[in-house]
Amino acid sequence: MKKNEHLITVVYPGSIAEEMEIETGDxxxxxxxxEIKDVFDYRYMIKDEYIEVLIRKSYGEEWLLEIExxxxxxxxxxxxxxxxxxxxxxxNKCMFCFIDQMPPGMRETLYFKDDDSRLSFLQGNYIxxxxxxxxxxxxxxxxxxxxxxAVRTAAPCSRAYKPPRLTxxxxxxxxxxxx
Ligand code: SF4
Numbered sequence: 001m002k003k004n005e006h007l008i009t010v011v012y013p014g015s016i017a018e019e020m021e022i023e024t025g026d027x028x029x030x031x032x033x034x035e036i037k038d039v040f041d042y043r044y045m046i047k048d049e050y051i052e053v054l055i056r057k058s059y060g061e062e063w064l065l066e067i068e069x070x071x072x073x074x075x076x077x078x079x080x081x082x083x084x085x086x087x088x089x090x091x092n093k094c095m096f097c098f099i100d101q102m103p104p105g106m107r108e109t110l111y112f113k114d115d116d117s118r119l120s121f122l123q124g125n126y127i128x129x130x131x132x133x134x135x136x137x138x139x140x141x142x143x144x145x146x147x148x149x150a151v152r153t154a155a156p157c158s159r160a161y162k163p164p165r166l167t168x169x170x171x172x173x174x175x176x177x178x179x
Contacts, residue, residue, distance in 0.1 A: 004035040005056070006042075007080040015076020020065050022077065025058035038085035038118060040143055047071060083118050090115035091131045121145045 006028040011017045028036060031045040032052055045051070053065045053075070067075075090113040099113050117132060117140060119125040139145075 004037060005029055006036060006084050008077045009080050010078035012076040016067060016069055016073060017075045017077045020053075020067065022055055022065075022075070023058065027056040028053065028077075028079070029056055029062070030054040036084060039083050039122070040118060040139060040145070042084055044143055046074060083116075085118070087112070087114055087119070088116040088131060089113050090128065092128060117145075 008017075008022060008024055008026050008028060011022055011024055028042075030036065031042070031054070032048075033054075034041070034045065036042050036045065049069060049071050051067050051069075053067055055063045055065060057063065092115075097113075099111060102110060114125060115127050115131055116125065117127055117129075117136060120127045
């Protein structure tokens with residue numbers, strides 16, 4: 001599977017996808033001629049009364065589907081990856097990191113240092129904003145995403161910090177280190 005191709009693993013009965021003969025094992029390639037980078041793109045682009053959806057069938061044929069629907073109707077599918085993108089991990093190296101201090105032998109996911117603005121928006125995870133680039137911040141502004149839960153630390157550590165631009169007007173984003 002290439003980047004920005006999203007494997008469909010569930011098609012709900014009675015959904016638009018079922019009506020259009022989309023099946024599990026098919027791939028979503030684009031909506032309105034635009035690649036879908038992640039679940040933010042998908043949710044944003046799907047909100048329209050007319051969309052063109054490019055699907056690649058499991059046997060390789062590509063279908064361009066013209067769909068008229070209510071504004072807030074979803075296709076009625078689930079994707080292999082809920083974020084439709086790799087989960088982003090923290091790039092910091094805090095000397096007090098609580099994950100590094102966890103005992104060994106627990107389930108693997110507990111050792112993953114997630115730091116992902118998508119998870120912050122979708123389920124309230126805390127993020128540090130230190131692994132985001134200008135493009136990431138621009139998408140948050142474009143999609144008007146809130147609430148982002150950001151954390152900062154009162155202890156010195158070895159984070160490589162580049163202040164992000166949080167809003168077009170923001171002049172002083174939170175600094176992670178407070179003396
Ligand atoms: S930001 Fe959190 S997860 Fe990342 S190194 Fe620091 S304490 Fe650990």
